[in-house]
Amino acid sequence: MSLWTEIWFLLGKEVKLEWRQRHALSGIVLYVLSTVFIVFISFQQISPQLWNVLFWIIMLFASINAVVKSFVQESGNRQLYYYQLANPVAILLSKTLYNTLLLLLLGGLNAAALLLVAGNPLEDPGLFALSVVMGSIGFSVTFTFIAAIAAKTSNSSTMMTILGFPVIIPVLLILVNLSAHAIGLLQGSLIEDDIVMLAGIDLLLLGLGLVLFPMLWRE
């Protein structure tokens, strides 16, 4: 079986698993919606700058909550079963891909909810959509690998934030910058630089994950 079919099968498995236990997915959706609502009630008036920061803060916490279960939701016995069958690279890539899709969904939902309750500050929706897509990829690449490390410890959700936050700060800073351009808070021609740097960081983290995951995975 080639790597790509393997990834495809595993991705299908992730989606099926998620669909069977819908409570996890609906939990995350509810998490995003209620956070947006809390933010709306407590701020009432949301300036474009605040809109931008709030979007990414909500996105950050929702992503951590969504990704943390990647490696802990399946039992140890089933993990053992995967050791026999799958290539670790395929496992990591399929989980990263699945998490990217999940975060894209969350990002869309988050944006829609914020647009609904806090008005529309976007001047360049295309650029904003790009930053959400790049953000989903960046968060997913980083957090999936961190989740694999955190899953090995006794307290994985706390470890996830401790390990994940410092690593994600550079990504988050660039994303806030990029969407500030889309909102019209920042002017200038540095957008391409930001995109290239973000893609560079994503690629670096993905490469590191692919090299290190095989050593991490097998007990």
Next chain:
Amino acid sequence: MREYWWKILGVVLVLYSFGMGLLTPLKTGISDIHPQFISTGDTVAMEITGYNSFYQAAEGKLRAWLKLDAAHALAASAIEVKDDRHLVLYFALPEELPGTAEETDASLLIDSPVDGAHVYPGGIRIRQKKNVQPQKSSTNWTDPIENLHEKDAITFPFRNILGETIRNTYYHVPMWFAMFLLFTGAMVHSIHFLRRKNLKNDRWAAALTNTGLVFGAMGLATGAVWANYTWGEPWSGDVKQNMTAIGLLIYGAYFVLRFAMEDPERKARISAVYNIFAYSTLIPLLYVIPKLTDSLHPGAGGNIAFGSQDLDNTMRMVFYPAIIGWTLTGLWASQLLYRMNTLREKLLWEH
């Protein structure tokens, strides 16, 4: 004795860097000039505040020039010494500037047989008076600068803004060198562990990372002290400072991760993987991102690195030994930590 030579060398070099770095005086410099905006045709009385200067000892033998470029300079017509630190220079400025410029930037050069020649680089603006047409050929700016003196003593260069804080080069920069070498050592041990599964490698990696982190914190602290004097604030949110803090946080999480696991083999394996990960993110954080964005730090954001211009041979005599000394001291500290942890584990097994 044979096994201890490098520890002794490390301590001696660190002490030497403290002694030489703090006691060697700075070269004579010019710390302040008033006025800095002058116009042609005037006779200007320029008040000079010197630094580490001995003007009274050189009274009568002082010379001074306003220097426009390699070919154009104007000598002071009279020099009045107030005290060792203060001078008044009189310049009778010609009616017009050489060339066609309406405004130009000049440097001030003072030559003293006691202190040697010293310069205030740039920063003096000379403006052409409005009613005079600038002429192509000017004969008034051609005083020769010659027979400059050089001071015969071991001194560090004087730079405006930096002043005495130039000495921080021997304490701030070696911290990062030492940190990087220790982290590199830790990463190599982590790779070795993943290959050979020897717990000794894991203990070495932990010990080296621990000392490296201490050096990183000291580097951040000395950097904040330096930034307070040169940038105005200890923490100005400069990208270099921010990324460094993030890098150290990533390394700090290494120890949290170690504490979160009980089984020694699993702890060693996971933390080795994380250590390699942390090392690979540290280089882009400290050296790539600051280079690509705006930063005040030398060597970042389009600035040239400090060493390429300001590090003279006297400074090298302290700077390189300081790097070697701090690295050796760091290795010694790591060795002590390693032994301590080995003994602790032995005790745990025996009781």
